[in-house]
Amino acid sequence: MNKSYTLLPFRFGRFPGATVLVVNETGDFQFLPTELFDQLISYRLDHRSAEFLDLKGKHFVTDTEIEPVIELLATKYRTRKAFLTNFTALHIVVVTLRCNQKCNYCHASSQPQEAKRWDMNRETAINTTKMIMETPSPIVKIEFQGGEPLLNFDIVKLIIKTAKEINIKKQKDLSFVVCTNLTLITEEVLKYLRNEKVLISTSLDGPQKIHDLHRRMRDGSSSYEKFVKNLELSRKILAPEEISSLVTITRDSLGKMTEVVDEYIRQGFCSIFLRPINPYGYARLEHVQKLVDYPIEDFVDAYKKVLPYIIDLNLKGMRIEECFTSLLLTRILTPFSTGFVDLQSPSGAGISGAVYDYNGDVYPADEGRMLAKMGDRTFFMGNVNRDPYARVFNSNFLRDLISKSCLETLPGCHSCVFQAYCGSDPIRNYAIQGTMIGHRPTSGFCFMHKEIFKYLFEILRQDSPDYMDVFWSWITKRPLESIRMRPCANLKASRIT
Amino acid sequence: MRELKGVSHNIENPILGVISTKPPRIFGSRNTIQMIAPDKPGKLRSRATAFIVGDGAECPKGSRAIVQVAKEQLSFIHAGDVVLLEPDGRIKFLYEIESPHNSLLLTHRCNCRCVMCPQGPCDDMPDLMKTNYAILDLISPKTEHLGLTGGEPTLLEDELVEFIRACRQKFPRMLLTLLTNGRKLRDLEFSKNIAKAGFPNLMIEIPLYADNDREHDRVMGAAGSFYDTIAGLRNLALIRQPVGLRTVLHRLTIGRLTQYAEFVYRNLPFVSHVAFMGMETHGLAAKNLDELWVDPYDYQEYLYTAVKHLVRRNVSVSIYNLQLCILPKELWQFARRSISTWKVSYLPFCDQCKMKTECCGLFATGIRHSSFLKKIN
Numbered sequence: 086m087n088k089s090y091t092l093l094p095f096r097f098g099r100f101p102g103a104t105v106l107v108v109n110e111t112g113d114f115q116f117l118p119t120e121l122f123d124q125l126i127s128y129r130l131d132h133r134s135a136e137f138l139d140l141k142g143k144h145f146v147t148d149t150e151i152e153p154v155i156e157l158l159a160t161k162y163r164t165r166k167a168f169l170t171n172f173t174a175l176h177i178v179v180v181t182l183r184c185n186q187k188c189n190y191c192h193a194s195s196q197p198q199e200a201k202r203w204d205m206n207r208e209t210a211i212n213t214t215k216m217i218m219e220t221p222s223p224i225v226k227i228e229f230q231g232g233e234p235l236l237n238f239d240i241v242k243l244i245i246k247t248a249k250e251i252n253i254k255k256q257k258d259l260s261f262v263v264c265t266n267l268t269l270i271t272e273e274v275l276k277y278l279r280n281e282k283v284l285i286s287t288s289l290d291g292p293q294k295i296h297d298l299h300r301r302m303r304d305g306s307s308s309y310e311k312f313v314k315n316l317e318l319s320r321k322i323l324a325p326e327e328i329s330s331l332v333t334i335t336r337d338s339l340g341k342m343t344e345v346v347d348e349y350i351r352q353g354f355c356s357i358f359l360r361p362i363n364p365y366g367y368a369r370l371e372h373v374q375k376l377v378d379y380p381i382e383d384f385v386d387a388y389k390k391v392l393p394y395i396i397d398l399n400l401k402g403m404r405i406e407e408c409f410t411s412l413l414l415t416r417i418l419t420p421f422s423t424g425f426v427d428l429q430s431p432s433g434a435g436i437s438g439a440v441y442d443y444n445g446d447v448y449p450a451d452e453g454r455m456l457a458k459m460g461d462r463t464f465f466m467g468n469v470n471r472d473p474y475a476r477v478f479n480s481n482f483l484r485d486l487i488s489k490s491c492l493e494t495l496p497g498c499h500s501c502v503f504q505a506y507c508g509s510d511p512i513r514n515y516a517i518q519g520t521m522i523g524h525r526p527t528s529g530f531c532f533m534h535k536e537i538f539k540y541l542f543e544i545l546r547q548d549s550p551d552y553m554d555v556f557w558s559w560i561t562k563r564p565l566e567s568i569r570m571r572p573c574a575n576l577k578a579s580r581i582t
Numbered sequence: 583m584r585e586l587k588g589v590s591h592n593i594e595n596p597i598l599g600v601i602s603t604k605p606p607r608i609f610g611s612r613n614t615i616q617m618i619a620p621d622k623p624g625k626l627r628s629r630a631t632a633f634i635v636g637d638g639a640e641c642p643k644g645s646r647a648i649v650q651v652a653k654e655q656l657s658f659i660h661a662g663d664v665v666l667l668e669p670d671g672r673i674k675f676l677y678e679i680e681s682p683h684n685s686l687l688l689t690h691r692c693n694c695r696c697v698m699c700p701q702g703p704c705d706d707m708p709d710l711m712k713t714n715y716a717i718l719d720l721i722s723p724k725t726e727h728l729g730l731t732g733g734e735p736t737l738l739e740d741e742l743v744e745f746i747r748a749c750r751q752k753f754p755r756m757l758l759t760l761l762t763n764g765r766k767l768r769d770l771e772f773s774k775n776i777a778k779a780g781f782p783n784l785m786i787e788i789p790l791y792a793d794n795d796r797e798h799d800r801v802m803g804a805a806g807s808f809y810d811t812i813a814g815l816r817n818l819a820l821i822r823q824p825v826g827l828r829t830v831l832h833r834l835t836i837g838r839l840t841q842y843a844e845f846v847y848r849n850l851p852f853v854s855h856v857a858f859m860g861m862e863t864h865g866l867a868a869k870n871l872d873e874l875w876v877d878p879y880d881y882q883e884y885l886y887t888a889v890k891h892l893v894r895r896n897v898s899v900s901i902y903n904l905q906l907c908i909l910p911k912e913l914w915q916f917a918r919r920s921i922s923t924w925k926v927s928y929l930p931f932c933d934q935c936k937m938k939t940e941c942c943g944l945f946a947t948g949i950r951h952s953s954f955l956k957k958i959n
Contacts, residue, residue, distance in 0.1 A: 113848060138793075138794055138796075141793075141796075142794050142838075142844075143844075150809060153813070157812065157849055160816060160849075161848065419847075419851075420848045420849070554894065568894055570890055570893060570912045
């Protein structure tokens, strides 16, 4: 056949309305009517047509030189994968397993408030900090989790002090986050956090009746009122952007997502992260599952219902960003690198994030720690008190884990149209499906991401100016007003050829 | 460049100098052109190299080099301007102290033949760079910005690097803007040398006309120029040299302006800004006008969509050379007064337009303007 152009690598997926979405290795995408798509792949597309030039400008085809196009693609690919060059940046330290709450869906398998044997000790804290600061990454974020980290706050302070001391020489971009239910926070603690520039990440599940359903104090009493009172106190001392919150969506809140969003706005949060409940920790126990879990389809439906609601709130002047949408859109619409340990390729396990348990055990992700807690130590990487950095982070085990998490080589992902934007989670695959590679056709994780991608691409295809303005305000982290340009009513719309 | 016409006396070769209202103070100081106005008689036995004398003022005696001009014209000449006095009485302004856009033309030669080039390439006089060095010696130390343009300045190769270094040595903090098509910057060593010589305040402005080689090369009149320029841009990104892009709006570029914007964002996200430029209908643009002309009024929607595309993506945008009366109001915030003072002209009704002081005006050199220009009330 006489080919007047060369095809460059891309993946495709069929959409309703006789449309095909094509996406190349670097995330450039184009919708094509099926007829044009057929012409394209059978080398019958007129290389003088506008459609051809659109595809050429996005590097799906070339009718002239090939090598410089590959160079452009390579540069874009490197840019998108830049999160790999730094190595581990997110370090989660579990300073205690004790908690003053007993949430029935707890991911972290918390222990009673008095059980001090579940606290991290000083030696482990110092060794943990030393190991963290050995990472080659110029950016280091240390996140304190629990249990409730405020129950072992002296160790939090010790780690912050030690890390800052080491950093005098290392000069990394060092930041701290404490994940707390806020119920134990005091003015003194808040002032410390402000002075040391430590951010707060807390948990809010919705209005009181939803929040208190699962988030209970150890004695079974309500946690909501304490939370709200202490949030108010925190806001007096910390800036709005220094306090964020995560929501756990249970079957009770699934049908009430708008109420949850309203509550987030009422409590002064400017972002919400919609994600389904994780199948780890106590949430994996059968009797708990019955209480909190739901089919993943239901989550997707709830997401599709609540996203337009959130967008409308933004259009009405209430700034609230849906972080999951904004992460996926950043991958779809921008050329930039977006590391997100739970959804990247290769997986962020160990190489982007790591977890240090109260006893110094190191895991590639919190889910690995959970599995160990339940008796499966597959993901145990080493211990800060016994093993040197290189043995923990340069192990054959970690190499193997990472090599099993590259989408290009995973069955099902290899030809998926959304590959350029998606990621893998080998630990979740292992936990749920029994192998790190996993099985896509029966994977809820895969189903959910595909459905959400399809939904977002439908929105992108409709190209509503209002929606796009909100999306870009999220992606570029700017106020909506700085993006909105009033549409021009009397534009001369002549076709120029 | 701006010119005034006077009557010359005793000028056989062009004289380059800096305008002064006073005689030069230092003994032996050269290149001073003293301005003498009728109401401010100067010291006639000054050591100035030459004189510009307003009609009605007393002229220096003897065989001194003099250009006589109408006395009203004196108000267009300012102490600090660098001018060339020609034997035929023309005064050419090579640097204007009051102007924010002074540029030095480094060469007339070019390795492209852009279809809308307002000047068109030609060969250089042998002493062009010598003159540029002389100008550099004369311009005010307070100069905040200097453009380096052509032709294609990179054709000077190491001579360009030397000249940028000389600029930087004389003006350590001044903003230098180098206007180049970027083709020769595909040589990484050359790019590095230029960036180093201009550090810390060099901006490189590069024209890019399309998201694909076929259309860009057609505008540039040079096969292979697209990928040369892209390679040049990549080199500049690699060495973190600030770079801006510009495109000229005409029939060959306007139809795919949003695709152009998307290409820039996806492939060249490091650029500091993107400028959309109305076409100066002069030179080759005038010659090729039938092929190129689209009334700016008719391409508003294309421009609006492309600008919006970049604004959403937080890319800084400017619009040059387009009058406010033919731009949608939403785009006014991006329009710059881009036409140099000496090149700008207005239509009679512009005097009644309340936006005149915000508007870039029209190119005096242009042979065709939009048919939809009007005053704004």
